[in-house]
Amino acid sequence: MADTTIAQTQAASTKPSVDLIKTTGFLASLLQRYEILRGYSLLAPALVFMALGILVPFGILITMSFWTPAGFEFNTDFSLKNYQDAAERPIYGALVTRSLWISGAATLITVMFCYPMAYYVAFYVHRNKMLWLILMTLPFWTSYLLRVFAWKIILGYDGLINSSLSGMGLIEQPLEFLLYSQTAVVITLTHAWAAFAILPIYVSLEKIDRSLLEAATDLGDGPWTRFFRVTLPLSLPGVMAASMLIFIPTVGDFITPALMGGPDGMMIGNLIQLQFGRANNWPMGSTLAIVMMLSVGAAALVMYLMTEFLKRRVA
């Protein structure tokens, strides 16, 4: 017994990393031998949670998309009818396109509005940066629904914008396109997701090595060229992250279009929600959810490839 302890201590002194794990039992020796196993055991809780929370429901979704409804029940025979419908009936394609378009517009505008804010905090604020960031995200401490209703009040028929404009005598009739339109949805989404753009962009701007900017100036770049050749390409990861963070969830949003969109502002999320609710056609809802996921995936891939291409061009 004493011998082995000595042997272990010797081994430990020659290989210090082994020291970290107690060398008793079969499992421990396995863990000691394979680094990859140590990694996975650290990941295990999250992996189990992911499998239960994402893969299982996703499996159910896929299975259900091949079923058909029969009154209150499901006909569980394999059928491609839902996918056929999704491809053939114009409503689905049109709503997917519209959703991609609205989210794309909202993403673009959000990033364009938030980039200067993040830029300012990253480069020109030197004290109390945290306070600035907290202040910028302050509006997002209120409930999402409240913010949507606030926009309803601002954009409404006798809302803030309309009553101020007519008060100043600039318009006679209230502007009706403000509320219950795709514009209203884009405006609301832009405001609602601003925090998700500011933070990643700020982080990537903050990380930029300032000496690179000095070098660019030394080598004769003006402020604009310097921005487009150094700052922007280096902050692209943040911009990409922000775009993905906003684009992916907003495509499936249903509460904003439901409250702000009016008849022409309906998005694919509303249709999916209806399939699971009133229309009582869960299989079709599942199919639409999958179609939406695929389109979002495709759109995100295009976005990613485009930035890669741009990065290479600029560099």
Place this chain on the structure above:
Amino acid sequence: MDVVDNLNAVKNGELSRRKFNKSLLAMGIGLLTVPYTQRRALAAAEDQATYFTWGGYDIPELFTSYEGKNGSLPNFATFGGSEEALTKMRAGFVVDVAHPCNQGVPRWIKSGLFQPLDTTRLSNWSDVMPDLYNIEGNVVDGKPYMAPMDWGQTSVTYRTDLFEVEGEESWGMLWDERYKGRLGSLASGGDAWWCGAIYSGVDFENIDSDDAFAKIGETMRKQRPLIRVYTDDTTSLQQALASGELAAAMTWNETATALKGEGIPAAFAKPKEGALTWVCGVMMHKDAPNVDRAYEVVDSLISPETGKFLIGDYGYGHSNIKSFEAFSDDELTDKGLSREPADILNAGHYQVPQTQEWETRMNNEFEQIKAGF
């Protein structure tokens, strides 16, 4: 267990350290458990019955007797259309009491999610008008499933100062090209599709035919570009009418009554084609966790106090005959009501129960039309 007089023990220097710690421990446990015991005694929210209802019925005025007995209101969950409510409950949402309408009752019963009512447990049942519970499919083996509560009409509420009526009031008001973009509609096919049927001249007996679907679909498609908003939120419609954003909208009695109450020039049309009429009530879930309180919810809803509020403030009819005592005949006529529900219900187009297939088909069709296809 011996009781120790701690104070005297301290005085006499007899309290050992162990004894002192013991009493401290006892006090600590006592303090910690106080909040729990008290909450139990006061009846927590989870002890109250849950009432699953249309938006607008989740208000204290309907539950004066329930609140008196239980010290607090029931829990509320709301829905925008009864089809949506049924799907949600079929997916496993358990409530005590839910609020369907006559058109859905046979399908709701068929879903097997509800239990028949034991009317002997309802103190107000003897005053409930039999016409209202002897409706198609409601009474099975002598026991009613739905206790009727409110009845009324779906019709057009319009601003008398903004909307110029040509000739008689009609459903055509909601198809009037002159008011493009200033018309509103309920989003649920459970109302809108039926109103479309009335305007298209489709008899409710034949509403299940392909011909009817085609005809009503065409009518609804024609209306769609004129509509500013489809919503199930009656408050939105009411506010839009109040601000003048909408000149006319498809609503229930409630909206017109509320607008008039605010002093806004509005009227609830009596369309020449006839309004859509319905009776709604409450059904009890078969797994209702709080059966006793569920009966109190039902009893509260069919009480004359609730009825007076529904008639006076919301402009709906009520099922309890005593609710009408507080109102004169003129007042009732003005609200589009009568002591004899049959007068109103049969004068309009009374909804007829349909199959599940019809509901699904209709909802799909109507959703497509609303989306512009």
